[in-house]
Amino acid sequence: MKKFDIYEDPHRRFNPLINEWVLVSPHRAKRPWQGQKETVADDSRPEYDPECYLCPGNVRANGEINPQYTSSFVFENDFAALKQEEIEFEESQDATFFKAKPERGISRVVCFSPKHNITLPEMDLPTIADIIRTWQKEYTDLGNVDYINYVQIFENKGSVMGCSNPHPHGQIWAQSSLPTQIEKTQNSLKAYFDKNGSNLLLDYLEKELEAKERIVIENEHFVALVPFWAIWPFETLIVSKRHVTKITDFTPGEVITYALILKQLTAKYDNLFETSFPYSSGIHQAPTDGLEHPEWLFHMHFYPPLLRSASVKKFMVGYEMMGESQRDITAEKSAQMLRDLSDIHYKTR
């Protein structure tokens, strides 16, 4: 009988953060593609676009005028999915099948730069560090609101990721409940911490630094790697090497090395297919429920959809929705491809 070869044979891998499996089909990467091609976004944009509702000085949907901001700029989302209003609520009797609860929260938009035509990897380090300090301030301010227990910082980049405006920006949705993915992650981190008295992600990171094959970038304080259980073809995880549970714990020095790894990782992404690489990214960190959370480790997920070129993405559809996530290239191969790429953006070389 043939011996199991993880680089070649179909297999499943287990994600201990959310207790889910992913199906890996290494041999399937060679499949020809006759399906939908994404339109490659035209990146020739002006530095200022009079039609853009995020550019400085322009009018937004609700009639407000953006200030002449010069670094990052935060405002309340004009079409927020969450509202701040407190709602009176009694649990219904049919709560097994018709379980619903009002949810309170605040949604904000974070413009990364006044310049309409720039993305993270093209920004200089001080600009990226300024974005990180803005995230720190927002985590503090929103986390201090009495009913807010989780602050979700994220970015949708590229029209293929549902981003409706190419002006560089991210969002923050802060809310009273722990969102599903956070609750799952917290349960796993907590169970591990209670059992082993140590931090799941720090212990994992140690093993990854020994194994080396999934590491993409390492600096003094941070590591970017393709997790063993990655779902998206070029999914990565940025982890703090020090036991830091939330973004506000970073020293000024760590803010700079975090900015550096963000710049280098996103530059590698753009270099992969010489295109502005679409992704959704998000920070996972300790809830703001007032409790200590030693089980948490600050980390940031990048979920990019592209698979084989600037126009061919991986579709998480039928089998993936009904059965489980599936990937066609191993995490090790993806990590190697990203590792071998220059971290200098192709447009600035």
Added chain:
Amino acid sequence: MKKFDIYEDPHRRFNPLINEWVLVSPHRAKRPWQGQKETVADDSRPEYDPECYLCPGNVRANGEINPQYTSSFVFENDFAALKQEEIEFEESQDATFFKAKPERGISRVVCFSPKHNITLPEMDLPTIADIIRTWQKEYTDLGNVDYINYVQIFENKGSVMGCSNPHPHGQIWAQSSLPTQIEKTQNSLKAYFDKNGSNLLLDYLEKELEAKERIVIENEHFVALVPFWAIWPFETLIVSKRHVTKITDFTPGEVITYALILKQLTAKYDNLFETSFPYSSGIHQAPTDGLEHPEWLFHMHFYPPLLRSASVKKFMVGYEMMGESQRDITAEKSAQMLRDLSDIHYKTR
């Protein structure tokens, strides 16, 4: 304080099948859309396309020639994600973080019709009934393979759902493990059955038939409804009214009423935006592990991505990937829209 109004206020709903919440933001449906528009597929196709690798008599990627089939036609997927080969395997020591297992399986393609230019709602009842009988045969044959414990039948329809060929077809991936979503569903169904001595989905269906507001279609043996916890804007669930755990238990009469509800539901979908409506659908039913599964009830999920028109879809991205699924229109409103539409396809009226 304002009283909770489920049709207006932001809230979360709980899905007891997989124990996950969804964030519902009814007020957000009015948000303007400046982002990516999907290209509307051109449906003027010939009945036979010499370039199509699924049409009768044509050559496939592996050199095989399709027979001159006249009803449905099944073959092994030429680029299968799973392989049948048995693999020798020893669990590694690092199994906490690097847990992987070989996975065996069989992937098949099911052509629904020899006609290249037809979709489910445009087919006549005998043709749809023939597809259902093919699914029954495949469930039996694949389920009888000793190492196969689950048979996932699904369809990706439309290029926006990663479908690489418009010829009407679905797929079957049959494998040794229970896929993640099936394992979650089974755990919930089992826990409910053990606690209440009854079937979760049958009990749920009873409540939905009383409430009426989420029902889309009801016939003698089946109901199509928008589940209370639906994620996708026009997500639906087809449920059997009788306690049937698997597709092979349906009587010839039930095969016809199942064909009918499939035809009517997909016709309503096409009528919604007068376009060939994209979706991923999939059947969830009892595993083929040789055990009795009284906790199961045969059901079929439809996950369609369109939100507001033939070209504007819902993106499950940043917040949804990092936090939890989110929707902008209530399940009740979607159900009403689908219910009010004709079940006669707009092209045949």
